[in-house]
Amino acid sequence: MTNAADSDLNRLRALVRTFVDERDWDQFHTPKNLASALTVEAAELLEHFQWLQHGGPEELGDAKLREVRHEMADVLVYLVRLADKLDVDLFAAVEEKMVLNRAKYPAEQVRGDSRKYYEYKK
Amino acid sequence: MTNAADSDLNRLRALVRTFVDERDWDQFHTPKNLASALTVEAAELLEHFQWLQHGGPEELGDAKLREVRHEMADVLVYLVRLADKLDVDLFAAVEEKMVLNRAKYPAEQVRGDSRKYYEYKK
């Protein structure tokens, strides 16, 4: 049910597929290239925040928030595209990863602490 | 309609919220920190591909593909969380960005060419 044909993520996948096919860009979309493009877009997103204190909406301002929204869209587009090429169900992947995260970071043990899980093993 | 309470992206947002609240980690989740974490996860995803030829499923192999799926999940989790903190509708953001992309990269002009749109202006 998570993957109904009309789910958000499936509709985005279709939208991106159409855009790519119209431009004959599939030939450039190896998983390696897409992972690279995804990282570049994430860094472009980060660039908007790098000299700010925290980057909340009031510190960003409306014009920058609009640019941030567009960079976030670019990140999602490449992620959805990579998932398409590798036949990954993104929703199921998050559910699967969250099970691992719950085991690695037991709530009662890590509450209010941001250290990585392996730092707890010591 | 794109944002029905039970859409994929909204359900992921709720899932991540619960995970964060149980650990009292909201205090670390400034937009700036989340953009940083998102970039780090994207790079961890990229790391799996960096010495490969193209990174298709057969070149990756099953074990690496599983790790790749988990890194993709991490990217999506931070993206969904950042969207939550900045009150961004990710689906609408992609739709909005795709309109801009269609204007910047007219299909008939860029077909089969990967150069950036500004290289066409010359």
Place this chain on the structure above:
Amino acid sequence: MTNAADSDLNRLRALVRTFVDERDWDQFHTPKNLASALTVEAAELLEHFQWLQHGGPEELGDAKLREVRHEMADVLVYLVRLADKLDVDLFAAVEEKMVLNRAKYPAEQVRGDSRKYYEYKK
């Protein structure tokens, strides 16, 4: 003179060359792959700072500072290697870029302000 055979950067280049040749890894070192590896190492460096306030030595602590130093070394190794493959003189490149930076960010105009140069054009 900046590029005497015994300059720091030239000695690092020689050191990395030897390490790579001993392992027959040159075949993997396309500029594209090296730029990817460089970005991955930069993100691994960033990971140490992502939940900190500012990341000064006292907040990092000695153990993390040692890891940070190693990640910085990795970044420099890949940068020096990429420069070697593209025949770039890193010292001269910085000198050349600093001339451009001085023109883009005139001291008297940007003092104490972190906005990007293009925001001044408005």
Place this chain on the structure above:
Amino acid sequence: MTNAADSDLNRLRALVRTFVDERDWDQFHTPKNLASALTVEAAELLEHFQWLQHGGPEELGDAKLREVRHEMADVLVYLVRLADKLDVDLFAAVEEKMVLNRAKYPAEQVRGDSRKYYEYKK
């Protein structure tokens, strides 16, 4: 001797210090912010290569190679600046890291193979 006052890396450190001080930008240069800026510059460098085959000089072309050289300069500037703020001797850090790398990737064992060292442990 590696750190003579007139070594390449020390001269770059002085050059960057002067540039920053003239602009009163030291206030923005927390190690955390510099690690972020370094990652962003690395990704801007990567962007030039992401749709190319290998990114050699002939595939890049002269105009792109010039831009690549400038992005490499930006990476080095932020790395040198971060080293300055954390009192890290970059040359010594590489020497130290190379000793670890030699132990992790014994030449006779990894020759011609790009897998990460931990994949050999299995």
